[in-house]
Amino acid sequence: MSSIQPDGECGAEQRERLLGIEELRVRFPGAGRAAVDGVSLSVRRGECLGVVGESGAGKSLTFLAALGLLPEGAEVSGRVRLGPQEVLGLSERALDRIRGRRVGVIFQDPMSSLTPHLTIGAQLAEPIARHSGLGRRAARARAQALLERVQLPDAARSMRQYPHELSGGMRQRAMIAIALACEPELLIADEPTTALDVTLQAQILALLAQFKREQRMGLVLITHDFGAVAGVADRLAVMRAGEVIESGPVAAVLKHPGEPYTRELLRAAGEPPAAQPPRAAGADGAAPVLSVEGLEVRFRYAAGLFRRRSWRALEAVTLTLGAGQSLGVVGESGCGKTTLTRAALRLIRAERGQVLWLGQNPAQLSARRIRRLRRDLQLIFQDPLGSLDPHLSVEQLVSEPLEIHQSGLSAAQRRERVHAMLARVGLEAALYARRAHELSGGQCQRVGIARAMILAPRLLVCDEPLSALDVRAQRQIRLLLAELSAEQGASLLFVSHDLALVRHLCERALVLYLGRMVELGPTDALFARPLHPYTRELIEAIALPDPDLQPARLAKVRLGEPRRLEQPGGCAFRMRCAHATAVCAERIPPWVSAGQGRWVACHHFSDWADDMLSG
Amino acid sequence: MLGYALRRIAGIVPVLLILLTVSFFVIRLAPGGPFASGRALPARTRAELERLYGLNRPLLVQYGDYLRALAHGNLGPSYSMRDETVAGLIASGLPVSAALGLAALALAVLSGVPLGVRAALRRDGALDRSLAVFAALTLALPSFVTGPLLALAFGLWLRWLPVAGWQPDTPRDLILPAVTLALPLSASIARLMRASLLEVLGASYIRTARARGLGRARVLWRHALRPALVPVVSYLGPAATYLVTGSLVVETVFELPGTGRYLVQGAIDRDYTLVMGMVLVYGTLTLLANLAADLIHAWLDPRVRHEPL
Amino acid sequence: MPGSTRACVMNRSERRRPRAMVLAAALIAVLVLLALFGPEASPYSYSALDWAHLSIPPGLTAEHWLGTDSLGRDLYVRTVYGLRLSLIIGVLATAVSVLIGVAWGTLAGWVGGRLDAWMMRVVDVLYALPYLFIVLILAALFGRGNLAVLLLAIGAVGWLTLARVVRAQTLSLKRREFIEAARAAGLSGPQVLWRHVLPNLAGSIAVYATLMVPQMIVYESFLSFLGLGVEPPRASLGSLINAGARQMLTAPWLLLVPAGVLIVLLLSFNILGDGLRDVLDPTRR
């Protein structure tokens, strides 16, 4: 099975080798097969090894074993050498001289990976003091210098802050600083960007690439994202079910994958958008399926004992979606995408603005009529498991909408419809009696889709339906969604932080930034010639699985943590914008048409739009 | 942090006032009165006494009087034990009760926390398994069962310790009662400590700390113990409530001259001022214990301080 | 597969759980049967005095096989009678608590906002008070020997914890996407509550109710122990233990028999409750 060549045959390379893993096996008692099954890998100084595979492939375990950090009860065999030293079987005490000093680690979730009750400064100075023997003050000085190197905007302040007071991107930077505190020879980054936004992902990856270059350390980048690997890694190993099935220089593997599995993963990651499936166009003059005008949503929070304040999560959003059309909504985390879907479906209260469903204003309808209209407006959720009631079986879950909205059906008729729908979304009969927690993420999402589509709705709203799934499941679900919505002629409102994904599914895309619309237009045009600086930033941040292009694109990413404005007076984007001028701080840019169905909110877009639109 | 503490302390006063008010009127609602039950007093003497203590005046006026006296630190005379003031009775009983409660608390914390830590670190070891049995047993047993059983075993059969009674100069008298009171508390604390430490040790920030090569001891002391103590500290409030009611039983079982007996007897005798005094003392105690628990919690976990009340 | 990973994180004591749980359930069944039919199956009555047999120690061959008290009353009958009373009070008081607690908790959690803040403030305040103390005062003032008052007083104590638990769970359920999914699917508020919220609460309510029964029995025994519960010549386990403790020098069986029954009863309920929690807790599945 293993197509790996033993590397490091000549003496010079042997000396360069930092980490050598040979025939590593990790097994949990009671489990059927080994979680890591005979893995051999090596990392050299100044080199980045990318390790790619689906969740559960054993990527993390392989490298945790190298640090003696495996969960209790795991049985390990094989050889793991750090330089000339064998690591497996070392005492805890000997391991502590390696961990943090010679090998640094960054874990996936920066929120839960930092000790909540200690300040960033304390957590950063701790390993420095321990491993380098520096005094308290010297250690803290070095800690602060490190925070500056990872581009935290206000390092002195961050030293005194607790993890929960930092944003996700800032926390991940702090994690990197801690891992690099003692200038380790080897850095293991375990899914360092998975929990982050596209733009932040690009920044963190660029930062890692920079450190690798400057410090000539070895870097292991564990990820499921080929784009990340293409930009940073020199060599690549693909893992599946506890084994390395393919490895080699990154360009070679990405361009000429040997294994069918690698090809499948790559296809799922880098597929060019297919031609949009033909949709049943709505009759002219028919009311749009959904129209939203001037929508504003505020959230209230307690500021002190008695005071309550509110802030705008969504402001002046206007859109129309005709029958059979598809619209994508993109933007970074917290920009109000979810809020928009909930307010459009009247699941949360809007402060201002009007929503029309199929031409009717629900604000003027009775609660009963509203509930009846809801059968035509269905929602698919981000968290496939969380959106299914844990105590109901798959069959019960899918039949509930029928029980509510078509109570005239007999039990047999209902069962027939449910089974037909379940078969349509590709679920086998063996699964019908299971509960949600007995299904995989992809299967859960299929149930969610069946539940939404069984009433043949006119509008399907999808809130990041793919972001919790692995690459292959993402592709399958994406295709299923496209097919089904086209088949039933449903309009599609598709929310995602991933611009590339929206391109697959939607004719038009709307970009949101901090609750405001910044750009709207046909997806292809938007991609080819973004008019708003923020849209451009989003597109540049997309990680392409192309080893020729991606390193250069990554090198262009600006590293600094974007500072957010508390109360944006003018253009909300101006603190991050390279084109900002005095006007931008004074007036909110108007929402104007740029022709060809494109709209944008930027004072200066015409400066570059003309050459772009013509050229 | 200081602001948080002040706000919480200010919050106690109204609660205490409500408690006192409700108690005041509820006690008066009960049939009978201090001079009506049991004793055959001539009607004239009774009226005389009631006039003397102001019991014939409207209830609201009496309530006002009581609060006014209370503001001056005066808890009033006892109705059932003539020539005694409530403050005097409490002053004579409280040292015993307080010594008992504090000894039990100290015993429970000092045994429970290390036991729980040890059981978590050696999961499934001998100590861990015995802890499970010990906890199941002591938690199921109310102190009015363990008390007599312990007295039977250690006092009568083994003759190691005094069974009952109280000489102010021999702390040995306090051992059995304090152990009786501490047993279930110690078991709860050990169980809480074990569970929360296990959870914390599984958290990914502990893995991160280990990955920095900080060493076992430092990871445990600096990164794991503080968050693991949070549930134990939160339990301090319920523990205080338990101690208050538990001491009542233990004092009865071991015939200790604490304040516990005043409450039941006072209520049966309709000794209004005495019951109010007890409500005040024990109410303040439990409220303060809850407050202390919250403050320590806020100190342990910086995230709490920012939460709106 | 989730099943296999669960197997490897389960420790020994957890694997032993089901057996202990079955044993506990069986013991409870036996005790309930005893309480139901025990008193009538004996030739003696709980209040009948037998001057010929005062303070007889237990003996299998004797007329009174668990012995008699200082008034010559048969200890077996008195114990099973006390068991009956303790169980009745325990179960009814639990029912009262569960009713109040679930209603209070779901209402606060579901409606949210100001009502929730206000309702939980009430619970907080009551929680910080030495509630058993207040029950004690109430019982001393109104309830000596009055079963109904006793029941209400004890039941009024237990609902606080349950209300908190139920509210917290309702709140977290409400935030779960499947509730939003149900609303988006066009279910009305009561439909969502009935079809999705309550079924998901049922497990933990069952666990808490099981764990509350022994607590309520303890409270009742506690009041009886202090002489505030059932009036003699009737007996509950608490009053029997109280009487036994006074004579433990001369007749230790008077303490050991009812105490033993109470211990078995409480332990069984606790083990059953803990076991149920492990089985029903969805995060452990």
Ligand SMILES: Nc1ncnc2c1ncn2[C@@H]1O[C@H](COP(=O)(O)OP(=O)(O)OP(=O)(O)O)[C@@H](O)[C@H]1O
């Ligand atoms: N119930 C709420 N109360 C207060 N603030 C909220 C609430 N729900 C959302 N927000 C805030 O409103 C803003 C917009 O949130 P929203 O969930 O719409 O973002 P999003 O674009 O969907 O982000 P993501 O990509 O992370 O899902 C965020 O800053 C969020 O923190």
Ligand code: SF4
């Ligand atoms: S309005 Fe100004 S700040 Fe805003 S995007 Fe345009 S150029 Fe940048």
Ligand SMILES: [Mg+2]
């Ligand atoms: Mg969202």
